[in-house]
Amino acid sequence: MQILGYPLDVGPILLTLEVATITSIVLLLIGTPIAWWLANMRSRARIFFEALVALPLVLPPTVLGFYLIIALNPDGTLAQFLKYFGITGQLTFNKTGLIIGSVVYSLPFTVQPIMAAFEALPTQIVDAARTMRASFFDRFFTVIVPLARQGFLVGVVLTFAHTVGEFGVVLMVGGNIEGMTRTVSIAIFDHVESLEYTEAHILSILMLIFSMLVLIFVYGLNRRLQIKTG
Amino acid sequence: MFQGNLQLKLGNFALDSGEFAFESSGVTVLFGRSGSGKSTLLRAMSGLDKQSHGELRFNDEVWQSGKKALPVEQRDIGFVFQTAALLPNKNVQGNLDFAIKRIPKHRQHGPSTHEIIERVGISHLLNRPVDNLSGGERQRVAIARALLTRPRLLMMDEPLSALDWRAKSELLLLIESVIADYQIPTLYITHAPIEVERLANRVVFMADGKITSIESLGDATSRIDSPLFTKEGPVSVLHGQLGDIDPDGLIAFESRQQPESDSAFTFWLNRTEHSNPHAPGAKARLRVLARDVAIALHRPEDISMLNQIPATISQIEAEPQTQRQVVFLALADGQTLLAELSRRSVQGLGLAIGQTVFALVKTAALLDR
Numbered sequence: 382m383q384i385l386g387y388p389l390d391v392g393p394i395l396l397t398l399e400v401a402t403i404t405s406i407v408l409l410l411i412g413t414p415i416a417w418w419l420a421n422m423r424s425r426a427r428i429f430f431e432a433l434v435a436l437p438l439v440l441p442p443t444v445l446g447f448y449l450i451i452a453l454n455p456d457g458t459l460a461q462f463l464k465y466f467g468i469t470g471q472l473t474f475n476k477t478g479l480i481i482g483s484v485v486y487s488l489p490f491t492v493q494p495i496m497a498a499f500e501a502l503p504t505q506i507v508d509a510a511r512t513m514r515a516s517f518f519d520r521f522f523t524v525i526v527p528l529a530r531q532g533f534l535v536g537v538v539l540t541f542a543h544t545v546g547e548f549g550v551v552l553m554v555g556g557n558i559e560g561m562t563r564t565v566s567i568a569i570f571d572h573v574e575s576l577e578y579t580e581a582h583i584l585s586i587l588m589l590i591f592s593m594l595v596l597i598f599v600y601g602l603n604r605r606l607q608i609k610t611g
Numbered sequence: 612m613f614q615g616n617l618q619l620k621l622g623n624f625a626l627d628s629g630e631f632a633f634e635s636s637g638v639t640v641l642f643g644r645s646g647s648g649k650s651t652l653l654r655a656m657s658g659l660d661k662q663s664h665g666e667l668r669f670n671d672e673v674w675q676s677g678k679k680a681l682p683v684e685q686r687d688i689g690f691v692f693q694t695a696a697l698l699p700n701k702n703v704q705g706n707l708d709f710a711i712k713r714i715p716k717h718r719q720h721g722p723s724t725h726e727i728i729e730r731v732g733i734s735h736l737l738n739r740p741v742d743n744l745s746g747g748e749r750q751r752v753a754i755a756r757a758l759l760t761r762p763r764l765l766m767m768d769e770p771l772s773a774l775d776w777r778a779k780s781e782l783l784l785l786i787e788s789v790i791a792d793y794q795i796p797t798l799y800i801t802h803a804p805i806e807v808e809r810l811a812n813r814v815v816f817m818a819d820g821k822i823t824s825i826e827s828l829g830d831a832t833s834r835i836d837s838p839l840f841t842k843e844g845p846v847s848v849l850h851g852q853l854g855d856i857d858p859d860g861l862i863a864f865e866s867r868q869q870p871e872s873d874s875a876f877t878f879w880l881n882r883t884e885h886s887n888p889h890a891p892g893a894k895a896r897l898r899v900l901a902r903d904v905a906i907a908l909h910r911p912e913d914i915s916m917l918n919q920i921p922a923t924i925s926q927i928e929a930e931p932q933t934q935r936q937v938v939f940l941a942l943a944d945g946q947t948l949l950a951e952l953s954r955r956s957v958q959g960l961g962l963a964i965g966q967t968v969f970a971l972v973k974t975a976a977l978l979d980r
Contacts, residue, residue, distance in 0.1 A: 505696035512690035514713040527700040
């Protein structure tokens with residue numbers, strides 16, 4: 382494919398978007414209960430779990446990637462455990478590996494904004510819903526999610542963007558297999574390695590524009606969606 | 612009937628109610644200074660706080676036993692919070708619908724939705740978003756919403772404290788009449804004695820996270836160290852009924868302890884002491900400051916004061932700080948009126964328990980609906 386007369390490799394772009402979308406959905410499903418659990422935890426253990434969730438922010442991606450390769454290898458505990466349930470198949474060096482790696486690596490980007498939104502919930506409003514006989518799941522979807530919507534939006538957008546931009550973990554867990562696990566950031570690295578600066582430029586400028594748009598969106602959201610309560 | 616004992620720790624504050632038992636009918640006011648634990652007790656009684664433990668029975672139902680609690684959703688409580696706590700993503704109608712949609716079949720009776728909305732005076736607000744309502748309007752919507760859950764019990768946590776004085780007096784009037792007409796047992800938190808005197812059937816006094824006493828309003832106002840008394844000194848609250856306006860422009864207040872009983876005496880009020888539209892026959896309460904009551908041994912003939920009430924002295928107590936004497940006067944219908952006199956007056960008149968005298972009342976305020 383050509384863009385403005387320059388060559389553009391769409392494969393990595395499509396793969397990256399696919400992985401980021403699936404990762405965002407998976408993390409929304411996993412991250413929401415974790416955020417709720419942490420936000421409502423009163424014991425001291427909370428400090429430990431909050432640190433654990435934040436770990437991918439500070440840990441070198443290579444360290445994370447290394448442990449993931451160990452954990453996910455075909456003879457590893459996890460693979461054996463899944464095999465017991467009849468789920469077989471490679472967990473590393475394919476799309477599954479990319480998604481597992483991304484989910485772990487982007488976890489704090491989902492959990493932290495949603496947790497902050499849960500903590501800032503106006504308790505009297507949620508309590509009012511309870512006295513109006515709304516059960517937990519009822520009030521969760523009719524009251525809590527609308528009140529915390531800003532946290533959810535920021536969480537999903539940041540997760541998506543962060544997954545698009547990741548490099549280290551993807552390289553470790555996914556390898557760099559063309560057409561299979563070569564995402565945009567790895568493709569740029571590849572192009573630079575092979576001195577294909579034009580191709581690297583095109584992908585880089587697309588990433589730059591994309592990242593800027595995401596941040597403008599998030600900051601705009603922060604301003605516009607202040608929750609009115611009382 | 613409420614019975615039990617409840618404990619709840621919130622941060623540095625610990626509630627330990629001690630054993631309590633009181634009737635649930637009418638209005639029970641939880642009264643105490645801020646930090647005394649009244650809101651915490653109400654939360655523990657409502658079941659909103661999962662950390663509470665102890666025992667609680669409402670009539671024959673067990674609401675709390677140890678750490679096990681009946682979920683709030685199944686207690687049929689209508690709760691009005693200090694902040695109206697309206698759902699911000701819905702308009703007024705949406706807020707009411709939230710309550711209406713979740714009423715279980717066995718509670719779908721009583722006044723109609725339409726009637727409640729009219730009664731609370733919000734029918735013109737239904738399509739308004741909740742964030743541009745005034746404080747009074749928000750609290751009205753909150754009250755309507757609580758009533759629309761068809762509760763067996765109303766809980767109100769300082770519903771008036773965030774309002775200006777005008778909205779306060781309008782809402783107090785509304786709450787008073789709604790509770791009386793719909794006959795919903797109510798637990799009401801306030802730290803304003805005037806709200807207690809107007810609404811309460813009984814008062815639960817709280818201090819330092821404990822219930823210190825539970826008294827009828829009559830008992831609570833017939834001891835000189837009552838926490839209800841402010842710097843105005845002791846206050847009596849007399850129950851009765853409004854009569855007609857006489858040709859001289861005076862309003863009759865007929866003292867009656869019970870609506871059926873005979874009137875013990877008629878109290879005459881100036882129109883100025885009575886600001887709301889006049890409704891003959893309406894139940895009313897009369898608030899009399901003890902310092903506005905004088906005592907005469909014989910019925911004075913040549914005096915302008917109209918309200919001369921025969922009474923028997925039942926008790927004389929001295930206020931510890933001021934040496935002022937508080938004379939308890941038993942009226943013919945069994946109600947008690949307090950008179951605050953100087954020690955010199957008490958000794959000069961030779962007042963003693965059992966003596967019949969006349970109470971002269973200078974002014975009184977009608978706590979009416």
